[in-house]
Amino acid sequence: MLRLLLPITMAFSISVAHAQTSPDDSVTLRKLADEVLTHSTAYANLRILTKEVGGRLAGSPQMPKAEQWGYKALKAAGADTVYFQECMVPHWVRGEKEEVRIISKRRDFVPALQVLALGNSEGSGAAGVTAPVLEVSSFDDLEAKKNDVKGKVVFYNYHFNPTFIKTFHAYGDAFMYRATGASRAAKYGALAVIVRSMSHGANNFPHTGAMRYNDSFPRIPAVAIGLEDADRLSDRIKDDKDMKIYLHTSAKFLPDTIGHNVIAEIRGTEHPEEIITIGGHLDSWDVNEGAHDDGTGCVQSIEIIRAFKALGIRPKRTIRIVLFANEENGTRGANKYAEVAKATPAEHHIFALESDAGGFTPRGFSFTMPAEKKAKIISWKPLFLPYGLYDFEDEGGGTDVGALNEAVGTPMGELAPDSQRYFDLHHATNDVFEAVNKREMELGAFGMAGLVYMIDKYGL
Known part of the structure; x- marks a missing residue:
């Protein structure tokens, strides 16, 4: 067994060294993984969101409760600033x-x-x-x-x-x-x-x-x-x-009401005008707790800020977490965020990452971006292989960051967990906290944090 493993390990080390810009990258990713897998608050945050707030369809009484939860969780994670971005949302009731x-x-x-x-x-x-x-x-x-x-x-x-x-x-x-x-x-x-x-x-x-x-x-x-x-x-x-x-x-519609994207930032030290957006959607359907769709995406995004702060990682570019409003039945939050981005020429949105495919074991990422940018990310894949992230080939990107991609051409990606169980509970009453595996969700949070670290350090 050792004789089989040794050549593979040596080949892996050589491939990583060839792909890395710095030999410190694998060390930092290891530290990020250890921090997230040991000290993550994502699961505890998810428990509060699902069990104390519950289903949070746009316009429902739970919507403002979820927004306040997001504000407090982002503050507790150590964000430099947290604020609300207002948007009108539909109010459909079952x-x-x-x-x-x-x-x-x-x-x-x-x-x-x-x-x-x-x-x-x-x-x-x-x-x-x-x-x-x-x-x-x-x-x-x-x-x-x-x-x-x-x-x-x-x-x-x-x-x-x-x-x-x-x-x-x-x-x-x-x-x-x-x-x-x-x-x-x-x-x-x-x-x-x-x-x-x-x-x-x-x-x-x-x-x-x-x-x-x-x-x-x-x-x-x-x-x-x-x-x-x-x-x-x-x-x-x-x-x-x-x-x-x-x-x-x-079922019927009531008049539109006011909702909010919940936004937090770590300001970049060298290029604060360059924005890396990461997020999930805060709303869910009314019939469930919205655990996998998309509570896990929200808490994974928040965990990036916590892990960076815990390790003293000071990003060059501004890291912006967005908990989007109204993805499920209107995408009003995504459209508002993209509208503001387009109207703010001083900001340069270099990448947007979403988690909205469940909190299952991460397998990789999908990307929509020019070929040369995608090739750069793929060259980092050996760094992620020890953590089980291997699939970087698919085209894709979540619904919410897709609005930003369409508005200003921002390269985008999405965490790609194993999908086999997702549609057992997608939009159904069994999408509850108990269906989320803590370890799997945390591995996804690490994968997102690692990718954001590399993009912040080297750009696209």
Whole structure:
């Protein structure tokens, strides 16, 4: 075993030495890892956010509580300055009643189906919707059956593709059914839609998430259904041709309200005008604690400041942490941050990093930036291999930093954790504090801190 390990270790040392600008980099990364893995406050911060604040959808009473939590946590981490950036956010409320039942002439009892109204959807009205159900497997199938849609509830039974190894690719493939399915069915006279949840979890939790209407067509109610009940509904449709669906939701919009991005900085010692933005989104869906989505991203970002301060790392460039408002159903916080950045020519945004893919074991990062900048980061990959971060090849970047990339062309990246479990709980009631592994989340925080350290030191 030793004879096998020794050449690998020697080769690793040679490759690191070739890639490094300074031999001290591996030492500093080791110190960062030790600091985060030994003294991190991220897990304790997450416990407070999830258990004392809870679900914090934009406009909800929990939103300002989360903002105050973020302010205090960033102050405690040692930020030079912490402030709020105001933005208007939507105020969608789920309401008290969500119910979907099978109505049949048979005498067998069928429990109510497990559903959640989709975010930004309109309610059904007091009477609800009672109608036959039309199952379609895809938008192509909807088009083929368009003459049969009028007066019915359309059931989009589009499955997560199990052949995508990186499960975000499956989400990208299925997402359109949740996002636009209601209006595409309303175009042909549908009264409501039921959408198979964006998940391949072995459970029956329905997964909510944002949808949008095309105002050329009626705004019909829309719900997501748990996977087990989706399969039961599909089987029942085939076996009971006369069945109907009763669907009732009470979701609605209230007037927009004031929310805030929570922003903290460590001011750069040499180039304070050069900004490295790091963040996650502070809001979550109302049905869960928002632990993985995106409490972990927020506390990992805060941990970067704490670890830098604890080790006496004084960055050359300004490190700016942003806890973004309203990512889930509007991206108003991201848009406001990008708007201000564009209107502030004295600031030069050199890089933006996001964590919004869960707190699972980190595997690497995705990047959207010119090839020569990405090549520079990839040359540092040997430094991260001892910590299990190896995948630096994918294109990507989170939704919130994507607004900054679009507005001012900022190179961006996103932490890429192992994705296999993420869509078991994404936007579902089981996204709770207990689902987060402390060690995995802390490894992600270290990975982010290490990448920020290298970019601050050498630039892009």
